[in-house]
Amino acid sequence: MLRFARNRAALWIASLAGAILFAASIAALATPASSAGLAPFLGTILLEIPDLLRFDPGLSLVGGVPAIEAAEPALLVSARLILGGVPIALLVGCTLALLLATPETRRMTMAATVVAESIPLFGAALLVAAFSASLAAMGVAGEYALVLPLIVLIGFSGAVPVAVGFMRALRSHSGADGGRFARLGVRRGRVMRSDMLRQALAAASREAGNIALALFAAAAIVEWIFDWPGAGAGFIRAAALGDWNVVAVMIMTIAFLRFTLDFLGGLVCYALMGEEPPP
Amino acid sequence: VSLWLLPQGGQRPRDLDLPSGGALAALIVVMLFGQAHDVLAPYEAGAATGQALLPPGLLHPLGTDILGRDLLSEAVHGLGTTVSAALIGVAVLLVAGHFAGLLAAHRFGRGGFIFRIGANVLASLPALLLAILFSALLVQGGAAFAVGLALAPHAFLRSFDRARVILAAPYSDYARASGVSAVELLKRELRHALREIIPVAARALASVTMIYATMSFFGFGAKPPLRDLGLMIASARADLAIAWWTAAVPAVTLILFILIARLAAGPEGERP
Numbered sequence: 001m002l003r004f005a006r007n008r009a010a011l012w013i014a015s016l017a018g019a020i021l022f023a024a025s026i027a028a029l030a031t032p033a034s035s036a037g038l039a040p041f042l043g044t045i046l047l048e049i050p051d052l053l054r055f056d057p058g059l060s061l062v063g064g065v066p067a068i069e070a071a072e073p074a075l076l077v078s079a080r081l082i083l084g085g086v087p088i089a090l091l092v093g094c095t096l097a098l099l100l101a102t103p104e105t106r107r108m109t110m111a112a113t114v115v116a117e118s119i120p121l122f123g124a125a126l127l128v129a130a131f132s133a134s135l136a137a138m139g140v141a142g143e144y145a146l147v148l149p150l151i152v153l154i155g156f157s158g159a160v161p162v163a164v165g166f167m168r169a170l171r172s173h174s175g176a177d178g179g180r181f182a183r184l185g186v187r188r189g190r191v192m193r194s195d196m197l198r199q200a201l202a203a204a205s206r207e208a209g210n211i212a213l214a215l216f217a218a219a220a221i222v223e224w225i226f227d228w229p230g231a232g233a234g235f236i237r238a239a240a241l242g243d244w245n246v247v248a249v250m251i252m253t254i255a256f257l258r259f260t261l262d263f264l265g266g267l268v269c270y271a272l273m274g275e276e277p278p279p
Numbered sequence: 280v281s282l283w284l285l286p287q288g289g290q291r292p293r294d295l296d297l298p299s300g301g302a303l304a305a306l307i308v309v310m311l312f313g314q315a316h317d318v319l320a321p322y323e324a325g326a327a328t329g330q331a332l333l334p335p336g337l338l339h340p341l342g343t344d345i346l347g348r349d350l351l352s353e354a355v356h357g358l359g360t361t362v363s364a365a366l367i368g369v370a371v372l373l374v375a376g377h378f379a380g381l382l383a384a385h386r387f388g389r390g391g392f393i394f395r396i397g398a399n400v401l402a403s404l405p406a407l408l409l410a411i412l413f414s415a416l417l418v419q420g421g422a423a424f425a426v427g428l429a430l431a432p433h434a435f436l437r438s439f440d441r442a443r444v445i446l447a448a449p450y451s452d453y454a455r456a457s458g459v460s461a462v463e464l465l466k467r468e469l470r471h472a473l474r475e476i477i478p479v480a481a482r483a484l485a486s487v488t489m490i491y492a493t494m495s496f497f498g499f500g501a502k503p504p505l506r507d508l509g510l511m512i513a514s515a516r517a518d519l520a521i522a523w524w525t526a527a528v529p530a531v532t533l534i535l536f537i538l539i540a541r542l543a544a545g546p547e548g549e550r551p
Contacts, residue, residue: 011396018400026412118538120489122496123512123530130519209403217405224497235408236497239415247412251404258403 004270012263019255024048027057027248052252057245067245071234075253078223078230081154082215088155089211093162094200100163101170117160121218125153125225150222157218158211165207169199202272208265209258216254302542306481309539316359322352325504332522342524344515350528353511358532360507361488364423364500368487369480371427376434377479381472384442385465395439401432407490414499422500426491442468481544485537492533508533
């Protein structure tokens with residue numbers, strides 16, 4: 001366990017260093033040195049690194065306030081939306097994985113999933129936005145008519161990585177132990193149910209980084225369509241306007257969360273399953 | 280991430296009864312159809328041909344948009360633009376992702392892990408946001424290239440990790456011990472990769488199209504007067520309440536194209 005944790009920690013540090021370098025390159029675009037040639041640009045990147053380590057990349061080029069102040073409220077708004085979507089993602093993802101793991105329901109579920117995966121999220125969000133706007137216009141529902149669809153859409157988008165992780169866990173479990181149990185006369189469904197909670201927790205922790213990323217990507221799309229002041233829409237706006245310092249803050253935050261979730265999720269998965277998760 | 284990547288252990292694609300072969304043929308036909316859009320579409324791109332916002336009828340089978348453009352023709356032209364952009368993205372993805380991952384694993388030894396960490400950093404951002412970032416950094420019109428580059432880190436990681444597993448396998452040791460050079464091993468690996476190129480490219484086509492259409496919807500894709508399916512949906516947004524068909528026609532075209540590409544890719548099996 002200690003060796004595994006040490007390796008994961010080394011990977012976490014190296015990945016964070018890479019993320020800081022990437023964010024510094026983006027923040028350096030906000031300086032006049034970016035158009036003065038390669039050598040001054042590389043020098044500016046090195047100068048930006050200490051600022052980023054202090055989490056102070058400079059001012060927002062659009063708002064004129066510190067970039068961190070410009071990004072923080074948007075990140076909090078997105079965090080609330082994403083946290084709301086997590087239970088839906090876990091519920092739908094685990095259900096989907098169980099349906100896909102059961103031979104009787106697998107084919108129909110797979111076909112439905114392939115069709116659902118082919119629908120771009122922005123199309124679904126556009127439809128839901130039109131529907132909730134008409135509901136709100138009729139006075140059928142209040143602010144929930146706006147917030148609930150956002151969370152549901154985000155949650156459904158996060159369900160796929162949950163299902164993938166859960167199915168992988170079920171497959172490896174039923175592949176190794178399932179065969180042994182089958183020879184002993186224990187039915188596959190019973191094997192699955194007996195170990196369900198541990199499998200689900202291990203899958204969710206191992207895929208935590210992917211789930212968070214899928215939820216954030218979905219949040220970006222629905223925030224843009226519903227004109228919600230979140231970090232995803234803020235990232236798109238900042239990139240379009242060339243507000244590189246804000247983009248750098250968001251890159252660092254997202255990367256930090258992703259790598260930390262991967263690191264912690266890997267440890268939890270190892271502790272639960274007693275085996276190394278895939279790289 | 281796709282559920283499509285997870286067939287049951289030991290199950291072949293055929294057991295799933297999903298028509299990969301038929302879908303592949305359909306995909307080729309649709310792509311050729313898209314490329315020949317100037318010949319096949321009833322009207323020229325952007326030509327106003329009738330009254331504004333006509334519902335589907337005999338004269339205009341799929342209706343007209345706010346500027347009186349025939350939606351059938353516009354969807355065909357939009358499909359052509361989307362397919363062309365997606366093909367550029369797929370080419371970039373295959374080279375900068377799959378091929379570069381293989382090369383880094385085979386030719387750079389432990390140094391390849393630096394590239395892997397670099398790819399991991401890029402993959403820590405959602406591909407859509409990374410594509411928008413690259414698109415903002417690249418010159419105007421580089422959206423398709425940006426989408427390919429944004430998806431490449433994920434492909435790089437998969438390709439690199441798989442190649443490292445193969446290189447660490449006993450049969451690679453035997454090959455090296457029997458005098459097979461590193462270059463020859465890479466060539467063999469490439470030959471294997473080329474055998475799988477059609478499902479990999481079809482899968483990439485679905486992913487690239489999805490992200491490119493989303494970017495286009497946000498205004499980072501095709502620039503007017505050139506219109507693709509994402510931009511068509513975005514411009515129909517204002518008329519959605521009164522003329523559903525203006526958004527539904529490009530949306531259904533896009534969904535069908537992505538669906539066909541996904542079916543053509545088939546489930547990704549474990550490599551023998």
